[in-house]
Each structure stands twice: as structure tokens, then as C-alpha cells.
Amino acid sequence: MHVDQLPGSFFGPSNLIELLRHRALHQGEDVGLRFLLDGERETTEWTYAEIDRRARAIAASLQAMGMEGERALLLYPSALDFVVAFFGCLYAGVTAVPAYPPRRNRNMARIDAIANDAEAKIALTTFEVLERVQTMIADTPALQQIRWRSTDQWFEEELAAQWRRPDVHGETLAFLQYTSGSTGTPKGVMLNHA
Template identity: 50%
Template sequence: MSDKTTFGSYLSLSRVHSLVDLLRERTQQNPDFRTFTFLVNGESEEATLTNAQLDSRARTIAARLQAVVPPGGRALLLYPPSLDYIAAFFGCLYADVIAVPAYPPNPAALQRTLPRLQAIIQDAEASVVLTTEPILSMASFLFAQAPDLQSLQWIATDALDAGLAEQWRSPVVNEATTAFLQYTSGSTGDPKGVILSHGNLLENSADIYRCFGHHGDSRGVIWLPPYHDMGLIG
């Protein structure tokens, strides 16, 4: 890390070696801080996540992943823009499972969107799909079009027992550990994955914090979907 100065009003990057460290320390320092708010159509408030709530949901999802995926395994994230997506992303980080963001295939354009999803799954060697109950309930439609998707383990993270959080085991991760794979759109060929480490994400966050003059009370509005690189890490 090139920036060892204060990142946020109460956190030093010299003590943080991963996004797991970051959220765990923020939870300890300020558990009730509202980290994310999801707005419907940019106007009405639907739901929020505090540091403590995000940490709890991440540990719940991570515990489930640790039971079925070895460290360094890959999990596809198949969500609409939502707080469920954010919880699943951190759940992967908490399990040392490489997150593979993807957008759900469009039922009205399956000939275009389903092959892209299949190409990502094959290239990433994902063994698990994290999603929501509503999407999982429609998975049989996808299976009829792409039977190979049935070989993956599908987990609806919004239906997991919160008690699983107590079974979570803290992973061994650092700056060099791969956090997720970001895939290109595939508009000019097969989607190509870019490896991003915890260190990459911390460095990017520190640069944004410094260059935009952010402070502990800063707020940001994100309009891009979270499976887009600028929506997720920009």
C-alpha cells in the first residue's frame, strides 16, 4: 500500500490488509453507522445496512460458503441492484471465496445474455451461484435453456438462517489475496476476467478518498448497477 495515512475519520490503512479487516474494524468502532441505503427509483428509501448489519450478513453468507467452497473457490453473484448484492459480495470476501459479479440474463433476450453468463461461469470455474429467492424460483426456466447450469450449487442468500453467522471462521487474507473477478461486457467477443485483489480495492478507495477530499461524514450516490465496475468499486 502506498497510502498509510488516515482512511476515514477513525481508521488507518496501516492496520488494514483486506476489506475484511476494513469492515470488521469499522463495525467495532462504529457499529450503528448507516453504511448503505437502497433507494427505489432514486426517490424512496427502501432499506439500509449499518456496519454491524452488513458484518452479520456477510458472516452468515460466508459461513454457508465455507461449508461448500474451499478457500480461493469462485462464486457467481446473480442479483438485481440491491443490498442483497452488497451482502453477498462481502460474504465472499469473508469466506476467502472469489466473487464473480454478473447480471441476471434478460428473459426477453436470452439468445444474447445467456451465452455471456455461461461463458463467464466456464471461464471463472464457478461452482456456486449466490442469488435471491425470487431469482432462484425462476431458475428452472434457465435450466431448460442451459442444462449445464443445474450442475452448480444455487444458494438464496436472503433465505439463510442468521444463526449461521456464529459458525463463521475468519479467513487468512491480505493485500495480495484475490477479491473478485471483473468481466468485460463481451460485446466484441467472449467476456474476459480481470483479477482484482484486496490491495487493489483498498488502494483505489484510498485514492478516491484523498483525491475527492472525502471525510468521515461524506456521502456518495451510486447510479450504476453494482455488477458494473464503476458501480461496484468506482
């Protein structure tokens, strides 16, 4: 039996990477994510195998940029792309820092505060969001120091094949979840893989 087919321990996967890899290998053709437009109408669904492949492609890209151990700001609308980028970060050994993208005609103050506090080195988003925030980034010098990438085209098979499993365990930091900041500066909470 190949090591990828084994759970992390007798009790099952010991981290989020092993959990999704296990599903992709043993239930690959089952629907893993289904996006409901307006909470009711099904628009898109991806299998566990597809989620895994897309996450590995994003992870391989992050690994090629030397991002392992760093933090990545995730600016996605609520959709499937966020989930894949989130797992892509985990698969790369990168700490995910999710935040809502700013709405039209709003400044980037909250995003700037989160990026600075998290010490994010890269920001991942969709092409549409990146295009929309370009001028806001130009007006925020600190955000100009971060690498900005659209992950829409990172889903190629060749990239997924280049993925290397990072050294993570249950206590490894998986993501930083920030408060809304409605009463002040957003505050981060550290969450691990366990």
C-alpha cells in the first residue's frame, strides 16, 4: 500500500492535508463541494479528486515561489475558489489568512491591517477581484510589498504533479482567522491542523 493511502494514524488523518488526500484517494469521484447560488440553486460542483488536484496545483505554485512557512492573504468571494486556495495553502505549508475582498468604492484599510498583522508575503485571489483592487493596492504602499496572484489559471495537471507534501502535523498553524474589526483593528486567532 502506498503511503498516500494510509491515514495519519490509527485514528484517522492527523491534519487537514491527510483528510482531503484520503477523501480524494478513496472517494475521489464523490462530490466534495457544491456551490449554491443564492443558497438554493446548484451552479457548480467539484469532486474530492478535483479539489485535491486544484489544491496541489496552487500548492506547487506557492512552493515554487518559496512560500512554505509564510502567510498568504486569501481574498475571495464566497465560492469554490476560496476553498481550493485555502487547501492549496495548507498543501504548500503556507498559513492561510482569509479575508473578504473589499467592496467597490471602499478602501483597503481593513485588508492592510490584516496583511500587516499577519505579516503576509503573498495575496491570492481571483482575476476579477485582483483587477478590481489594483488601484486600491496602488494607493496603499504596504500592500504593494506583497506579491499579488490570481489563482484562476493555476489548475493545470502539470502543476499538481509537481506538488511536494510539506512537513505539517496536527499542531502546525493552518490559518489565521481575523475578527471583522467593526469595533477597532481586526484581531487574529491562530488555528492549527488538528
